Amino acid sequence: MPVHKDESGNRYVQAEAEVPGTPEEVWEAIATGPGITSWFVPSQVDGRVGGEVVCNFGPGMDSLSKITEWDPPRRFVADSRDGLGPDDPTVATEWIVEARDGGRCVVRVVHRWFMDGDAWDAQYEGHTHGWVSFFRVLRLYLAGFRGQSGAPVQVMGVAPEPRDAAWEAWTRPLGLYGAAVGQRVQTPADAPRLAGTVEWAGQPAWPEELLIRLDAPAPGIAHLVPHAMGGQVYLTMRLYLYGDDAPAAAAEAGTAWQAWLHEHFAPVAVPA
Template identity: 30%
Template sequence: MTDAIFKPKTRDIETEVEINAPMKAVWKALTDAEELTRWFPLEAGKNPDGTLRMSWRDEFCWDSRIEIAEPNRHFRIASVERLTDQQPAPDAAERSVTVAQPTATDFFLEARGGKTVLRLVHSGFSADAEWDALYDGTRRGWKFQLWSLRHYLENHRDTPRETAYVRIFLNKLSRQEAWQRLFSTKMLAREGRVENLLPGGRYALHTATGDYFEGVVQTFNPPQEFSATAENFNNGILQIQLDALFNYRDVNFYLFTYGISKQDVNAIESRMRGLLHKLED
């Protein structure tokens, strides 16, 4: 008698987006390192072993092995997401403990009504409860990233992206408390309100740094995420994201721009970094 092979239960994330762009443009955006940086990671390239490397200022690194590459049809990567050695305070409340495990991401393309439909399947997430936070965060993340891909291809195709990115760790505040402070008059909403916003509605925020953002809301999900177009930055994207993963809680500010100078974007990043570091004062 032989022992039965134990296969842990897993769950998948599946979603799709319709993009008004040629299939070859969508394929290139998924598979070309330079194109990837225009909608997904901040940096992308190849490792010495040929695997694909995507990173966010070296805080998050995602190494992927390309398993299937059928042009304009099917792209599959097998990957492990890992964190660098930058660690937040260990006593943070509202945290989730997880360990990264290999997952696979499939991108399927098809033509439909003159547009390209991209279907994504991200598989291999453990069904154990301790993986709930990672699963939910990844699900929300793909929803945003596919919108970012569509926004890039339909509005800024072939244009490099400049990003203002600030990440801080929370040591004292819960996510709910941090969210309330973020959108207070002392931080991001010196003028303007975000209560009761709905996707498709308009917003306008005057921040305590003197910066101004306005556009159309994509996601309003307190205390986790606010994302919207930033029309006054050449129709860029603004995202505020609060996460609780891997023993930490953090706040992430992103302003994704196209056709805006690196100098101007860096200046915004500097002002936002100074502002967000006062969040728990």
């Protein structure tokens, strides 16, 4: 998504998606801690002007922002810095919910920052591509598990580049390589249990991505995607499990999948 510039000189990028649900139901999913945790990453939200939003992307990787505008169930804005260096800009992230006919809404996220140059353009363009991916998870959550609190699992391994080779090395032993939308998939007996139907299987610009609606180890969603960075490929698996047994299933799955990834790929170093 291209970087734009508004009349005030702010640079901005945005992404949006149409999702099922009323504005109140969609707001619950994008503006509360339990809601965000159920389709994105473990999060906490103090829903008020001056309140904090904390999103945890892994050990030692918390993203902190402060709410500057709060207008449920339509819009909120939170300011943050990414902590990527002394000159990284303060970014205002705006979330907007717009009602549509037929019990649907459009969700839009806009990142705005002020800089004279384009030093951070690529970074925030990457953010919007990430949102497009997570919005697919949000859409599936609202379609099949709306209002349910999810028990999340986040695990990661590291493989050498290139990305496509790392993807094959990761997914082929799991019986997932080359899976197509609508296909029923199931991991083999020597891997942690995962079974369901493929809902998304990448696109021409990024074919290495899977979104699976799960029925095992519990009803839920699995999202698998590799990211090339710093000469390595980070293999990220996120599970969102629902139902009464979800917390226990998530704890067991997290331990099993992290052990499997560490056996087959390099463990991820935890920041000090």
